[in-house]
Amino acid sequence: xxxxxxxxxxxxxxxxxxxxxxxMFDLSSCIFLMDQRRYAHFRVSIMSGLSENMYSVFxxxxxxxxxxxxxxxxxxxxxxxxxxxxxTLGVYRPFNGKPSKIPVVRKVExxxxxxxxxxxxxxxxxxxxAFCSAGIRLLLGSEHPAISSNLVDAVQCIGGSGAVYLxxxxxxxxxxxxxxxxxxxxxxxxxxxxxxxxxxxxxxxYWNQKTQCLDFTELLxxxxxxxxxxxxILHACAHNPTGMDLAPEQxxxxxQLMKKKRxxxxxxIAYQGLAxxxxxxxxxxxxxxxxxxxxxxxxxxxxxxxxxxxxxxGNLVFGTMNKDLTANTKSQLLILARYCWSNPPxxxxxxxxxxxxxxxxYAEWKSNLREMSDRIVRTRQLFYExxxxxxxxxxxxxxxxxxxxFSYTGLSREQTNILREKFHVYMTGDxxxxxxxxxxxxxxxVVKAFHETVLCGAAGDVTQTA
Numbered sequence: 001x002x003x004x005x006x007x008x009x010x011x012x013x014x015x016x017x018x019x020x021x022x023x024m025f026d027l028s029s030c031i032f033l034m035d036q037r038r039y040a041h042f043r044v045s046i047m048s049g050l051s052e053n054m055y056s057v058f059x060x061x062x063x064x065x066x067x068x069x070x071x072x073x074x075x076x077x078x079x080x081x082x083x084x085x086x087x088t089l090g091v092y093r094p095f096n097g098k099p100s101k102i103p104v105v106r107k108v109e110x111x112x113x114x115x116x117x118x119x120x121x122x123x124x125x126x127x128x129x130a131f132c133s134a135g136i137r138l139l140l141g142s143e144h145p146a147i148s149s150n151l152v153d154a155v156q157c158i159g160g161s162g163a164v165y166l167x168x169x170x171x172x173x174x175x176x177x178x179x180x181x182x183x184x185x186x187x188x189x190x191x192x193x194x195x196x197x198x199x200x201x202x203x204x205x206y207w208n209q210k211t212q213c214l215d216f217t218e219l220l221x222x223x224x225x226x227x228x229x230x231x232x233i234l235h236a237c238a239h240n241p242t243g244m245d246l247a248p249e250q251x252x253x254x255x256q257l258m259k260k261k262r263x264x265x266x267x268x269i270a271y272q273g274l275a276x277x278x279x280x281x282x283x284x285x286x287x288x289x290x291x292x293x294x295x296x297x298x299x300x301x302x303x304x305x306x307x308x309x310x311x312x313x314g315n316l317v318f319g320t321m322n323k324d325l326t327a328n329t330k331s332q333l334l335i336l337a338r339y340c341w342s343n344p345p346x347x348x349x350x351x352x353x354x355x356x357x358x359x360x361x362y363a364e365w366k367s368n369l370r371e372m373s374d375r376i377v378r379t380r381q382l383f384y385e386x387x388x389x390x391x392x393x394x395x396x397x398x399x400x401x402x403x404x405x406f407s408y409t410g411l412s413r414e415q416t417n418i419l420r421e422k423f424h425v426y427m428t429g430d431x432x433x434x435x436x437x438x439x440x441x442x443x444x445x446v447v448k449a450f451h452e453t454v455l456c457g458a459a460g461d462v463t464q465t466a
Contacts, residue, residue, distance in 0.1 A: 069428055076426040084424040085446055087437035090240070090405050092274075092307060095375055097439030102307045102372075104364040108354050118350070122343050125334050127156020127315075131349040134356035135300050135315035138272065139283050146290060150323035155333045156344040157314035160270050160301025161189055166316050166336055167266055167297040168197040171231050174332050177264065179230040181223065185430065187240045187268070190233050202226055207242050212398040212410050214244040220257060228261045236298070237282040238271035238404025241432040245275065245403060251285045255292050265289055270301040275403045277373035279366065295320050302352050304405065305369060311348025376405060379435050379443075386447040393454050407433050415453050423449035 069088050076086040094100055101109075112118055126132065132154040136147060146152045157163040171177045180199040182190050183206035194201050204222035208215035223232070239245055246254065258265065267286050273279040286298055300315040302308055316333070320326045337344075355361045384399045399407050411419070411431035419425040425446055427433040438446060 072420075072426050072428065075420075076424075079424055079426075081424040083442075083445055085426065085437060085442050087425065087427040087433040087446075090304065090434055091309060091436065092304065092372055092405065093436045093439065095379065095439050097441055102365070102368050104355055104361055104368055105306055105308070105351055107364075108351050108361065112347075112350065112354075120346070123156070123346050123349075125338050125343060126330065127154075127344045128346060128349040128353055130357060131313075131353040132156055132315060134353055135302075136317055138279065138356060139269070139298060139300060139317050140287055140290065141280065141283075144287070144290075146319055151321070151326055152317060152319040153326050153330050154300075154315050154317045155330065155337060156349055157299075157316050157337070158341050158344060159303060159312040159314040160268065160299050161193070161314070162312070162341065163299030163301070163314040163316040164190065164266070164268060165193050165197075166333060166340070167299060167318075168193050168199070168231075169336050169340075170329075170333055171264065171266070171297070172197045172199060173336075175264075177229070177231050179227050180266075181226050181230055181232045181263075183219075183233065183235065183239070185241055186233065186235070190268070194233075199231075202230075204232075206239070207244070207408070209410070212395070212408075213401075214242070214246070216246070216250050220254070223254065223257055223261070223263070226261070226263070228263070230261075231264045231266050232258060233266050233268060234285070236267045236269035236272070236285050238275035238406070240270070240404070241406050241428075241430060242408040243402030243404050243406050244398075244408070246285070248284065248288075251288060255289055255294070259292060259294070265294055265296045267296065267298040268301075269298055271304055271404045272300070273305045273366070273369040274373050274376070274405065277370045277377075279369070290319055302348065306348070306352055306355070306365075308348040308351065311351075312345060313348035313352055376435050379438050380407065383435070383438060383443060383447065386443065387450060390447060390451050392447075392451040405434055405436055407435055409433055409450075411450075411453070415456075418453045418456055419449055423453070425449050 073086060073088045076084055076088065136152055136154050137144075140147060140152065144152075155166065157166055168180070178200055179202060180194045181202050181204050182194065184203040185207060191201060202222075204226070205215055205218035207213075208218070226232075235245070237245055257263075267289075269283065269286065272282045275282045286296065289296055296319050298317040300317060302313040302315075303311075306313065318326070318329055318333075320329055355365050380400050380402070384396050387396045387399075394410070398410065402408065409427075409431040411427075413429040413431075416427050416429050416431060419427065423445075
């Protein structure tokens with residue numbers, strides 16, 4: 001029998017005794033029994049001279065909780081049920097339910113594939129200039145005086161997430177803001193990014209679960225009691241997850257309060273053109289804040305309104321009081337971007353740039369957006385009418401009052417569990433559903449699943465108003 005030599009040393013010296021069980025020549029079947037999870041150094045020498053370093057600095061790392069929305073989407077993909085329905089991720093689908101590119105995007109990609117002048121060289125750290133400037137014009141309007149006065153500029157980012165992250169880092173590290181206010185509820189990454197950036201996080205009430213409506217009175221109360229000189233995250237349109245936006249007069253009242261308290265607006269605009277179908281109307285709140293003398297950050301995402309989900313096309317637009325401050329701000333953002341992602345991707349940015357800078361393509365894109373927005377509105381109306389016709393308990397009018405891809409249905413976590421486990425209908429536990437997951441083949445089935453789930457008597461009234 002071949003000899004096997006085992007040497008065990010522990011660190012620190014008073015480490016609890018470790019038992020090592022080795023099967024000869026099979027290190028993969030070694031079992032290390034430790035009653036304390038501390039550092040241990042194991043060196044195993046076999047006659048061949050092979051040595052394995054079994055020391056790990058990761059022994060105290062806990063497994064992180066799963067990210068709900070992606071986990072549910074993956075579970076849906078693995079579900080073998082023929083009638084499964086995915087209402088989780090915010091991805092647009094036409095009413096036939098088939099994945100498809102936005103027509104003008106497909107056209108531009110075909111042209112790009114045949115263009116020998118395009119290459120894979122690095123972009124500037126701040127991104128593709130033609131893309132950044134086009135994003136500014138889309139956000140503020142091409143004739144806005146802040147553009148010609150060089151009071152605004154932009155930095156290309158890795159999607160909307162990257163834009164929020166870059167803004168949060170700058171506001172914390174450069175401008176020394178310490179507190180951020182986030183709507184409750186909000187896109188979960190807002191909280192995660194601000195935690196990573198070191199903010200003290202406060203929440204302002206946005207949604208009233210009992211009335212299934214935006215609660216502007218409570219919103220103002222929380223903003224009023226917040227510390228002065230704080231950052232406030234604002235959804236410019238199609239609030240995620242509720243789909244409920246402030247009315248123009250409410251936006252103006254909020255702006256007056258924020259001006260009084262010297263609060264800094266960080267806008268997240270991920271659905272421009274998909275909330276109302278009008279790109280100017282969806283950017284109205286940001287333009288109004290600028291007209292009222294606010295400096296600002298706005299995190300633009302082109303994932304939804306261009307269908308470029310995995311191309312990660314984002315833009316951080318910012319405005320200051322004078323052109324020198326704007327230039328200084330961009331120089332600092334460049335440094336932060338350099339040490340974060342170093343260089344942004346070109347493909348998606350080039351698509352957006354070509355569309356926004358060509359009058360004919362731009363007109364086609366706006367037409368495509370209107371069709372997408374109309375599809376969402378029609379689906380909301382149809383879903384509401386079918387639930388009402390079936391006599392499903394509850395008041396479902398919130399579905400047709402909301403805007404954008406998502407609807408905050410009011411279903412409880414227990415009810416979404418029933419939908420998933422009994423009917424194979426997947427949506428997040430807070431009751432948010434992607435309206436674009438409903439199509440001509442499944443809408444009747446989902447209505448029936450909702451109806452039976454509500455009748456099951458799961459904890460929590462479906463809309464709290466039935």
